[in-house]
Amino acid sequence: AQSVTQLDSHVSVSEGTPVLLRCNYSSSYSPSLFWYVQHPNKGLQLLLKYTSAATLVKGINGFEAEFKKSETSFHLTKPSAHMSDAAEYFCVVRDNYGQNFVFGPGTRLSVLP
Amino acid sequence: SAVISQKPSRDICQRGTSLTIQCQVDSQVTMMFWYRQQPGQSLTLIATANQGSEATYESGFVIDKFPISRPNLTFSTLTVSNMSPEDSSIYLCSVLGTSGSLDTQYFGPGTRLTVL
Numbered sequence: 395a396q397s398v399t400q401l402d403s404h405v406s407v408s409e410g411t412p413v414l415l416r417c418n419y420s421s422s423y424s425p426s427l428f429w430y431v432q433h434p435n436k437g438l439q440l441l442l443k444y445t446s447a448a449t450l451v452k453g454i455n456g457f458e459a460e461f462k463k464s465e466t467s468f469h470l471t472k473p474s475a476h477m478s479d480a481a482e483y484f485c486v487v488r489d490n491y492g493q494n495f496v497f498g499p500g501t502r503l504s505v506l507p
Numbered sequence: 508s509a510v511i512s513q514k515p516s517r518d519i520c521q522r523g524t525s526l527t528i529q530c531q532v533d534s535q536v537t538m539m540f541w542y543r544q545q546p547g548q549s550l551t552l553i554a555t556a557n558q559g560s561e562a563t564y565e566s567g568f569v570i571d572k573f574p575i576s577r578p579n580l581t582f583s584t585l586t587v588s589n590m591s592p593e594d595s596s597i598y599l600c601s602v603l604g605t606s607g608s609l610d611t612q613y614f615g616p617g618t619r620l621t622v623l
Contacts, residue, residue: 426610428611497549498549
């Protein structure tokens, strides 16, 4: 069975400083991994995805994530936070033999001026 | 990617009534899903909407409470029946992408439901 752990329910950073949102997963088979962002009162937008190609994945808005199989991690990073990055972020896993997507509990990112 | 719209965007309903939420996609898609997001929570899959057959429900969700229709490859509805305040949530429609992104889910903007 698949599962996703997002280690921090809330992360707060200052504008212009780096962002790190942590995600660990478990999957019986080779997984696909995704990060979605949800701004207040909005739907979910795909930031980036890993599907067994390059382990360092670049997404929209300057975000990137690195797939580390040995650590079963897929942490999301951004070199410099912007006020508009304040939102809820969800890590999602799907194993390549299944259909269902399993969502992590989410991490709320606050960006302080 | 697919462009997905949902109606209504939000509603306030009385206990005991029902609400039907519509999901429209701008292209034909094989897989459509309905999720619930309770306040401050992550997403929980309600069901997979199957075109031409009954929806496939996840554990804890039943057809009598959440009937789903999928008359064609671009449209689906979710009804929340006999509502109670515990049904207050955001309901999201999603689809699997078309060619080139078959492994990726795309989401509608959601329907914010408040039950009084």
